[in-house]
Amino acid sequence: MDIRAPEQQYNPYRVYTREEWARLRDDTPMTLEPGEFDRLRSLHDRLDLQEVEDIYLPLSRLLSIYVDAMQRLYYAERQFLNIRDRKVPYIIGVAGSVAVGKSTTARVLQALLARWSPRPKVELITTDGFLYPKALLEQQGILQKKGFPESYDLPLLLSFLSDIKSGRRHVRSPVYSHLTYDIVPNEWAEVDQPDILIVEGVNVLQTGKLPRDGKAVPVVSDFFDFSVYIDADEAALRRWYIKRFLALRDTAFTNPKSYFNRYALLSDEEATATATAIWERTNLANLEDNILPTRPRATLILKKGADHAVESVALRRL
Ligand SMILES: Nc1ncnc2c1ncn2[C@@H]1O[C@H](COP(=O)(O)OP(=O)(O)O)[C@@H](O)[C@H]1O
Ligand SMILES: CC(C)(COP(=O)(O)O)[C@@H](O)C(=O)NCCC(=O)O
Structure with missing residues (x-):
């Protein structure tokens, strides 16, 4: 037990206020065009020039240093081992709760x-492309646990990442549709030898239970070179x-093909009650049981305030 006062204990992170971080x-x-902001922003997330200047440009600068240093280390090791192979993609994980704005950050x-x-x-x-199809989740009685670790085809995700890291060409990932609430049959997204791959999903920093016999079991973050956890109060x-x-x-659910079409006619009060119930039953439970416990595994933590703006940044010490 560490009996030192909390301020004297080792903190694996350096923590910056928004202002301190922005100076870095x-x-x-600034390489984004003014018209690009709307395209990159998810529904109801906040993204403006100030947020990109204060938060994402320093992060882009930091990442360029990390990627460059990793490439040099990689070449130095190849020289030491006397082997020649192509460079491997640099993989960045983006984690955090449902509705925290992972998609905006990743884009x-x-x-x-x-x-x-x-x-x-x-x-x-x-990672939603690696959810099991709806029929299978229903059959297993876990449709209400969509987003929980057991709802993903983890072996498929691990073999996808392993293929990417080993330099394979035309690696395919399945595609998920929020409209049908299901995997789209016979549709694939293709990843072809990128320099950098960003992998976004609620559970990307999970380790699962490690076997007691010491057998090697890969976890998703074994493939990450850098990871970002987006944080906000519940x-x-x-x-x-x-x-x-x-x-x-008022928008997506009004489509008759939407899985949630039955919610399109709810009053404000009814819709709020339904959303609160889904939040508590599924997304809050997942946050508390599976997502938040992975926060201390991230390289970088972006903490958002009530207005979606990032108010502090924590960077893991090397
Ligand atoms: N039922 C839905 N119908 C249509 N789009 C949705 C639905 N639920 C979430 N989305 C969209 O899917 C994306 C991912 O959402 P989510 O997994 O909550 O991650 P985050 O909000 O952290 O980006 C967001 O752009 C969100 O607006
Ligand atoms: C598809 C998701 C599990 C998130 O997927 P991810 O890409 O983060 O793996 C989530 O956005 C979701 O739809 N959850 C189901 C509960 C709900 O409708 O809010």
């Missing part, structure tokens, strides 16, 4: 990193989830 941008140029990073010079090939995948996440549900009721 240095002279990193902004993809856009910024793709504009480094010389232009790297930056691909993005979301009260804010709940509010964002409910607000998004109300917005989807």
Whole structure:
């Protein structure tokens, strides 16, 4: 037990206020066009010029240092071992609760990193493509646990990442549809030897239970070179989830093909009650049991305030 006062104990993270972090941008140029912000922003997330300048440009600068250093280490080791093979993709994981804004962060990073010079090939995948099909989740009685570790085809995700890291060409990932609430049959997203791959999903930092006999069991984050956890207080996440549900009721859910079409005619009060119930039963339970416990495994933690803006940044010490 560490009996030192909390302020004297070792903290694996250096923590920066938004203002301190923003200064680390240095002279990193803004490479996004004004018109791109709407395309990159998810429903109800916040993304403006200030957020990109203060948070994402310093992060892009930091990542360029990490990627460059890793490449040099990789070549040095290849020289030492006297082997020649192609360089492996650099993989960045993006984790956090449902409704925290992972998709926005992942898309902004993809856009910024793709504009480094010389232009790297930056691909993005979301882990929802590796959810089991709805029929299988129903059969196992876990449809209400969508997003929990047991709802994913983990061996398929691990073999996908292993193929990417081993330099395979045309690696395919299944595709998930929020509209049908299911995997799309016979549709694939293809990843073809990127320089950088961003892997976004609620559970990407999970380790599962490690076997007692010491047998090697890969976990998703074994394939990551860098990871970002997006954090926010539960009260804010709940509010964002409910607000998004109300917005989807008036848009996506009105499509007769939407799995949630039956919610399209709910009153504000009814929709709020339904969203609160889904939040508590599924997404809050998943946050508490499976997602939040992985936060201390991230390289970088972006903490958002009630207005979606990042208010502090924690970077793991090397
Ligand atoms: N039922 C739904 N119908 C349509 N789009 C949805 C639905 N649920 C979530 N989305 C969209 O899917 C994306 C991923 O959402 P989510 O997994 O909650 O991650 P995050 O909010 O952290 O990006 C977001 O762009 C969100 O707006
Ligand atoms: C599809 C998700 C599990 C997240 O997938 P991810 O890409 O993070 O693996 C989540 O967005 C979701 O739809 N959850 C189901 C419960 C709900 O409708 O809120």
